[in-house]
Amino acid sequence: MKNISLTIDEKNVKAQEGMTILQVAQSSDIEIPILCHHEDLEPYGACRLCTVEIIKNDKTKLVAACCYPVEEGLIVKTCSERVDKIRKIILELLLPLAPTGTLYALAEKYGLCECVKKSDEESEWRMIKELRFPAEKPTYCTLCGLCVRYCAEIKKGNVIGFIGRGVDRKVSLVPEENCGFCRDCENICEGGKFFSLLEL
Amino acid sequence: MRKLQSTSDMEKLRKELLRKQDSSKSCISICSGTGCHAYGSEKVVSAFENELKKQKLEGKVEIKRTGCHGFCEKGPIVVIYPEEICYLQVKIEDVKEIVSRTIKAGRIIDRLLYTDLKTGKVVHESEIPFYKNQTRLIFGNNRKIESKSIEDYIALDGYNALGKALSEMTPKKVLDEIKKANLRGRGGGGFPAGRKWESVCNAPGEPKYVIVNCDEGDPGAYMDRSLMEGNPHSVIEGLIIGAYAIGSHKGYIYVRQEYPLAVENTELAIKQAEEYGLLGKNILNSGFDFTIKIHRGAGAFVSGESSALMSAIEGKVGEPRPKYIHTSEKGLWDKPTCLNNVETWANVPFIINKGADWFKTFGTENSKGTKIFSLVGNVNNTGLVEVPMGITLREIIYNIGGGIPNGKKFKAVQNGGPSGGCIPETQLDLPVDFDELNKVGSMMGSGGMIVMDEDTCMVDIARYFVKFLSQESCGKCTPCREGLRHMLRILDNIADGKAAEEDIKRLEELSEFVKEASLCALGQTAPNPVLSTLKYFRDEYDAHLQGECPVKVCKELIQYYIDPEKCKGCGLCLNKCPTGAISGEKKGVHTIDVGKCIKCGACFEVCNFDAVSKISGKERNLKELTYN
Ligand SMILES: Cc1cc2nc3c(=O)[nH]c(=O)nc-3n(C[C@H](O)[C@H](O)[C@H](O)COP(=O)(O)O)c2cc1C
Ligand code: SF4
Ligand code: SF4
Ligand code: FES
Ligand code: FES
Numbered sequence: 001m002k003n004i005s006l007t008i009d010e011k012n013v014k015a016q017e018g019m020t021i022l023q024v025a026q027s028s029d030i031e032i033p034i035l036c037h038h039e040d041l042e043p044y045g046a047c048r049l050c051t052v053e054i055i056k057n058d059k060t061k062l063v064a065a066c067c068y069p070v071e072e073g074l075i076v077k078t079c080s081e082r083v084d085k086i087r088k089i090i091l092e093l094l095l096p097l098a099p100t101g102t103l104y105a106l107a108e109k110y111g112l113c114e115c116v117k118k119s120d121e122e123s124e125w126r127m128i129k130e131l132r133f134p135a136e137k138p139t140y141c142t143l144c145g146l147c148v149r150y151c152a153e154i155k156k157g158n159v160i161g162f163i164g165r166g167v168d169r170k171v172s173l174v175p176e177e178n179c180g181f182c183r184d185c186e187n188i189c190e191g192g193k194f195f196s197l198l199e200l
Numbered sequence: 201m202r203k204l205q206s207t208s209d210m211e212k213l214r215k216e217l218l219r220k221q222d223s224s225k226s227c228i229s230i231c232s233g234t235g236c237h238a239y240g241s242e243k244v245v246s247a248f249e250n251e252l253k254k255q256k257l258e259g260k261v262e263i264k265r266t267g268c269h270g271f272c273e274k275g276p277i278v279v280i281y282p283e284e285i286c287y288l289q290v291k292i293e294d295v296k297e298i299v300s301r302t303i304k305a306g307r308i309i310d311r312l313l314y315t316d317l318k319t320g321k322v323v324h325e326s327e328i329p330f331y332k333n334q335t336r337l338i339f340g341n342n343r344k345i346e347s348k349s350i351e352d353y354i355a356l357d358g359y360n361a362l363g364k365a366l367s368e369m370t371p372k373k374v375l376d377e378i379k380k381a382n383l384r385g386r387g388g389g390g391f392p393a394g395r396k397w398e399s400v401c402n403a404p405g406e407p408k409y410v411i412v413n414c415d416e417g418d419p420g421a422y423m424d425r426s427l428m429e430g431n432p433h434s435v436i437e438g439l440i441i442g443a444y445a446i447g448s449h450k451g452y453i454y455v456r457q458e459y460p461l462a463v464e465n466t467e468l469a470i471k472q473a474e475e476y477g478l479l480g481k482n483i484l485n486s487g488f489d490f491t492i493k494i495h496r497g498a499g500a501f502v503s504g505e506s507s508a509l510m511s512a513i514e515g516k517v518g519e520p521r522p523k524y525i526h527t528s529e530k531g532l533w534d535k536p537t538c539l540n541n542v543e544t545w546a547n548v549p550f551i552i553n554k555g556a557d558w559f560k561t562f563g564t565e566n567s568k569g570t571k572i573f574s575l576v577g578n579v580n581n582t583g584l585v586e587v588p589m590g591i592t593l594r595e596i597i598y599n600i601g602g603g604i605p606n607g608k609k610f611k612a613v614q615n616g617g618p619s620g621g622c623i624p625e626t627q628l629d630l631p632v633d634f635d636e637l638n639k640v641g642s643m644m645g646s647g648g649m650i651v652m653d654e655d656t657c658m659v660d661i662a663r664y665f666v667k668f669l670s671q672e673s674c675g676k677c678t679p680c681r682e683g684l685r686h687m688l689r690i691l692d693n694i695a696d697g698k699a700a701e702e703d704i705k706r707l708e709e710l711s712e713f714v715k716e717a718s719l720c721a722l723g724q725t726a727p728n729p730v731l732s733t734l735k736y737f738r739d740e741y742d743a744h745l746q747g748e749c750p751v752k753v754c755k756e757l758i759q760y761y762i763d764p765e766k767c768k769g770c771g772l773c774l775n776k777c778p779t780g781a782i783s784g785e786k787k788g789v790h791t792i793d794v795g796k797c798i799k800c801g802a803c804f805e806v807c808n809f810d811a812v813s814k815i816s817g818k819e820r821n822l823k824e825l826t827y828n
Contacts (some may be wrong), residue, residue: 045522046677062716065506069520086679088715089710093682132706133686143675162517162675165500167685169675 006074015101021065021076022050032078033106035094035190036144037066041153047094047144049106051086053077061103062086084110096135098142098191140192141171147185147193160185203477206485207363210354213717217355225262226303227281229343230290230636232265233236233426234461235272239289239826241265244276247295255299267342267430270584271330279325279343287312319601330581333599335562337570338546339423339586342430347465350472353433361549365441366486372553374445374764375401381556382568383548387504387541387646388721390567390634396538401446403536408448411513411532411539412439414455414462415497415504418617419668421648423584424542428455428462431538431546432469436492438548440479443490447537451492454509458499465586466494497577499620501672504530505720506539508674519674520720522665541646543572560696563589567633571647577613578653580605587632594628597651608653609783612736616645618665618672619725620659641732646806656755658737659744663691665729673722681725683714687730696756697747704741708734749815755799758816762803764789766811774810 002017008030015024020043025032035047043066050065055075062082077083091107102126107113143162148171151157157178159179163172171193204210230236230245245265252258260344269277277353286725287298287309294312301307313321314328322328325343353359364375379394400408412435416424428435439451453470455463465797470492473479481489495513497503503518510532531537539677547569551559560568567589573596576582580602587596593613597603604610612622615632621642623630630636634644652661670684690707693699711727711734718724734741743750749757762782769787781797784790792803804812 034671043522045719048678048719051717063524064522064719068524082716086713089683089713090678090717093678093686097682118423133682145676164675165502166669166671166673166675167681167688168671169681 001021001173004070004072006070006072008076009078015070017070019070021052021054021063021068021070021074025065025076025078030078032065033109034066034145035102035106035142038146038150038188041146041149043067043194044145044149047090047142049087049090051083053080053083092129092131093133094142096131096133097138098140098193099138100140100190101125102190106126122126139170141189142191143169143171144191145171146188146190147171150188151185155180155182155184203475204484205458205477207367210484213653214354214357214360217351221255221355223282225260227262227264228263228298228303229266229279229281231267231269231275231343231432232275232457233272233275234422235445236275237276237461239275240292241276244278244279244290244295247292248299251295251299255304257299259305261303263649264346265347266319266346267347268396268426268584269325269343270334270336270339270426270586271328271581272337273582282327284324286323286328288314296723329602329650330583330585330600333595334586335496335570335588336586337550337562338434339427339572339584342426345431347430347432350433350469353431357553358433358549359437361552362437362440362478365444365552366484366488369552371401371445371447374441377556378445378551380441381551381559382566383544383551383559384567384634385541386543386547386571388645389643393540393544394412396528396540397442397446399526400448400536400538403529405535406537407450408446409532409535409537410439410443410446410448410451411509411537412451412453412542412545413460413504413506413509413539414453414542415438415499415509416542416646417499417501417672418574418646418648420452420576420650421574421617421646423574423647425456425459426584427546427572428453429459432462433473433493434546434549434555435471436466436469436479437472437541438545439492440483440490441548441552442540442545444488448538448620449491451490452495452513453492454495454497456499457496457502463494463496470494472552480714494693500674501668502674502720502722505722507541507720517688518678520722522719532600538657543647564631564633566635571632571644573647573792575601575649575651577649577651578604578656579610579651589633590630590631592629593623596632596649597628601651604651604653606653608655610651611654611656612652612658612661614642614650614652614661614665614729616643617648618668619643619722619728620645620648621728622652622661622736623732624736626736626819630798641724641728641735643728648653655751655753657695657751658733658740659691659695659749660753662730662733663688663695666691666726669722669726673697673726677717677719677723679714679717680719680726683710683718683723684726686710687714687727691730694741694744695749695754697744697754698756701745704734704745713821723730729734742815746817747820750816752814752816753814756798758814760792760797760799760801760803761813761815761820762790762792763811763813766809768809768811770808772806772808776802776806778802 004015013028033049035049036044045064045067052065069189088110095103112129113127115123116126148160151160222712277288278287278290280500301621384390397468414424414428505520508518508520527537562569570586570588572586575585614622668690670688673680675681687710711730714727752758774782779796781793
């Protein structure tokens with residue numbers, strides 16, 4: 001493996017060929033928000049929350065940090081104005097669909113909501129900004145595909161899959177299809193879909 | 201069939217074939233493309249076969265089933281050679297007369313000819329303005345050859361370029377010629393084919409793959425399909441030459457399952473080429489091996505995207521994946537892969553045969569050659585047109601398309617498929633090439649061209665395309681899926697008169713976001729119809745905010761109204777109205793109950809006195825007052 005050096009947020013960092021921007025950032029304690037990424041799974045690039053700005057040959061580009069392989073001399077900005085704006089809109093779009101702790105906590109960092117203490121034990125999320133993109137009703141799913149991919153890639157099953165395309169895309173369970181009931185999909189889900197499914 | 205052993209062997213075959221073709225012998229060539237087929241061309245073919253038997257001309261007159269000629273709306277098209285007499289919209293009943301009068305007596309049947317508004321009847325196909333103003337390098341052979349005959353293709357110099365490449369040129373030389381020609385991809389981005397070939401060639405890893413993209417999912421576009429159906433060998437020949445230049449021994453042709461004729465003719469063409477030894481091991485004794493497999497794709501617009509298409513061939517879900525490492529380095533099964541569009545491949549034999557310098561005489565500085573467009577919408581002549589790059593939009597729409605029907609005014613033309621931009625009248629003199637179209641917020645795309653007249657509402661158009669894209673995106677990434685969902689919601693609100701100024705700001709913000717943050721080019725270009733209409737037709741958006749649809753298309757903003765001055769009281773509309781919203785005495789003025797009206801427009805269609813009209817905006821308020 002070749003050694004590579006690059007710049008992330010004006011910090012010089014060392015990396016090895018084949019690593020993604022996200023991996024390098026994580027190993028250098030630079031935080032990039034993620035949602036659809038999981039270190040045991042293949043890079044997927046769907047939520048786009050990890051979008052960062054790169055400068056290459058004097059050209060600026062937006063890329064998904066979880067997928068982009070680093071190169072010698074690359075300059076990365078993980079939190080420019082442009083990047084923050086994109087992440088904010090992504091969270092504004094996803095939060096009404098999956099109003100769960102994970103999403104609120106991410107949204108908090110972008111000034112969309114705050115955590116208000118109600119008592120010593122209880123606290124509550126409250127919006128600071130008006131929700132500009134309300135959902136018809138929450139689906140508790142961000143379509144991050146973690147469950148689908150975990151089942152397929154790690155468990156070698158096909159118990160969970162996507163159905164429909166475009167705006168009609170949904171996650172669907174096919175429990176009769178060799179499900180070993182490991183419930184790892186339930187644990188990996190940040191959207192709350194499995195929680196809500198099991199409650200029903 | 202014999203295996204051809206060398207280029208001279210092929211030359212011998214070609215001479216034989218040409219000798220057999222008696223050029224004085226009559227030939228009835230009938231278009232059997234998908235368009236003409238739908239108009240019943242197969243029945244016309246059988247009628248000709250029967251009629252020739254009856255009139256004892258069997259064997260004396262040849263019948264050819266060709267691919268699409270491009271002028272499908274006038275199908276079935278029949279051309280009689282050697283005179284090149286072109287008959288349009290031929291019916292079974294016309295066949296007898298054509299055989300006895302035209303074939304036997306050499307007379308022309310006027311009623312079946314094309315009528316030009318200015319010059320009158322036109323006899324020869326090539327003189328019809330629709331064809332005359334085109335430059336049909338790639339598409340022109342479609343009408344000359346039987347789509348299922350490799351011999352027809354060979355007789356017309358087919359596979360000559362392959363022979364030349366294999367016997368006289370090194371792979372490097374072929375590559376250099378394509379680079380020199382500056383052939384750019386015809387399927388979307390206009391990426392230089394030579395450069396792509398070169399990176400695949402230089403990329404480490406074996407085997408290397410070459411692929412033809414015949415997914416063509418744009419609504420209304422059918423040039424790739426027609427080329428694949430009508431002249432599959434031209435695409436196959438291009439692919440073999442490309443494979444030779446790149447060093448690939450395995451190719452795929454991705455054809456949409458929904459194009460059965462394209463699948464059928466391509467399968468047959470591959471078999472024929474194998475039998476002649478133009479595919480397989482040691483092609484023409486050159487030592488070069490190459491085979492092709494067809495992949496039938498399940499039709500989805502997004503499957504045409506390169507990484508989605510490759511996933512589908514691999515047997516996975518056809519969804520785009522991040523391409524930070526180009527598919528030319530890691531494509532199909534992570535091997536170097538060269539994907540080009542049908543039309544791009546079909547250009548290759550021409551460039552090799554005639555040379556890059558010849559090719560470069562067509563087109564503009566940075567866009568060389570010709571491009572096939574699918575001209576549809578509010579234009580007199582619709583169909584497939586091939587023109588040199590750099591021709592203006594005006595020339596295409598007026599000289600070839602024959603202008604706007606029904607005396608209406610031109611409003612906009614939308615280029616490049618569902619995610620292209622809408623170009624207004626002020627830009628009609630724009631030369632059509634890759635860079636110029638990008639500059640005005642549109643794109644070449646695969647060559648869709650939809651003409652819209654003055655009765656088109658641009659908000660409605662933007663809404664239509666965003667809706668299409670929101671349903672046809674794969675739905676994998678957040679910006680495209682959720683962004684388009686909310687863009688559509690805003691557009692719906694604008695069309696319904698329920699939006700305010702800040703919604704337009706939000707629409708602009710989302711457009712920018714979807715463009716910048718989406719994973720693949722579908723999302724990255726999807727906001728084009730919105731951004732271009734906002735740029736050129738902002739006044740229409742503003743009118744909608746004020747409750748008016750200026751061209752009276754958006755249902756929520758219009759109302760049907762009966763002009764008391766014009767109403768004769770015939771009662772036709774009253775009878776037609778499905779909801780009983782119209783009342784009035786016989787011979788008395790009729791009125792519409794707005795509460796009951798479902799805006800189906802039946803009354804508007806049926807009135808013979810122009811008394812029913814659509815009103816919108818302020819006008820509507822005024823008229824509403826007079827009702828009470
Ligand atoms: C949503 C989407 C659909 C596409 N559909 C097609 C298609 O139907 N045919 C095609 O040739 N290219 C299509 N493309 C472009 C391909 O990704 C690719 O760029 C092209 O096939 C490369 O060939 P070219 O360089 O010869 O144009 C599509 C791209 C996108 C983003
Ligand atoms: S169910 Fe959960 S894990 Fe699966 S796609 Fe939806 S949010 Fe992601
Ligand atoms: S941009 Fe649209 S089509 Fe492309 S990956 Fe994202 S959701 Fe799928
Ligand atoms: S974490 Fe990178 S796209 Fe989702
Ligand atoms: S199908 Fe016959 S002209 Fe197009």
